[in-house]
Amino acid sequence: MSSVTSQITAMRNETAIAQSHQERTTGMKNDSNMFLTLMLKQLENQDPTEPTDNTEWLSQLAQYSSLEQMSQMNSGLENCAKYINAMYEDMTLNSEITQTLSMIGKDVTLKIPNKDDPKNPNIINGEVTEASFESGSGQIKVNGEYYSIENVVSIREK
Numbered sequence: 001m002s003s004v005t006s007q008i009t010a011m012r013n014e015t016a017i018a019q020s021h022q023e024r025t026t027g028m029k030n031d032s033n034m035f036l037t038l039m040l041k042q043l044e045n046q047d048p049t050e051p052t053d054n055t056e057w058l059s060q061l062a063q064y065s066s067l068e069q070m071s072q073m074n075s076g077l078e079n080c081a082k083y084i085n086a087m088y089e090d091m092t093l094n095s096e097i098t099q100t101l102s103m104i105g106k107d108v109t110l111k112i113p114n115k116d117d118p119k120n121p122n123i124i125n126g127e128v129t130e131a132s133f134e135s136g137s138g139q140i141k142v143n144g145e146y147y148s149i150e151n152v153v154s155i156r157e158k
Contacts, residue, residue, distance in 0.1 A: 035064055100138030100149050103128040107156045108140070110147050127158065 039060055105128065112122040130141035138149040 035067060039064070096138050096149070097133065100131045100133070100140060103140055103149070103152070103155060104131055105158065107158055108142060108152050109154045110142060110151045111153045112147065112151055123153075 107125065107127055110124040112124060114121050124142060124147070126142040128140045128142055132139040132141070132146060135148075139146045140149055140152070141147075
């Protein structure tokens with residue numbers, strides 16, 4: 001009977017620990033808390049004259065262990081995905097900076113949308129004399145005006 005009491009105490013401790021970490025995790029952890037609670041209830045309500053088979057308990061504990069490992073792996077994959085996304089954003093920004101800077105000194109053709117006549121955009125030709133990144137994206141200075149690199153249609157060597 002003392003082994004059942006120690007198992008119940010251990011399960012209560014694990015449940016308390018799992019619940020204290022619940023705020024930091026997602027739905028998988030909630031499932032593991034439910035799993036531990038169910039196991040604890042099974043222990044508390046089992047018939048003392050016919051205790052549950054040890055192999056069944058070991059099987060359930062193995063399932064719990066697998067659930068915990070999957071939860072930790074999921075958390076690790078989420079962190080990895082965030083890291084890769086941050087790297088991609090940095091690479092994209094660096095690419096845009098490099099692309100914008102490479103236009104300095106070259107002749108470009110820009111197609112600027114015309115608000116009055118959307119079917120006939122304004123075409124501007126000129127040399128890129130300066131680059132800027134103040135607005136969050138690459139801007140080039142052509143004929144004394146700044147334009148977004150999104151408006152560039154062609155680039156030519158001088």
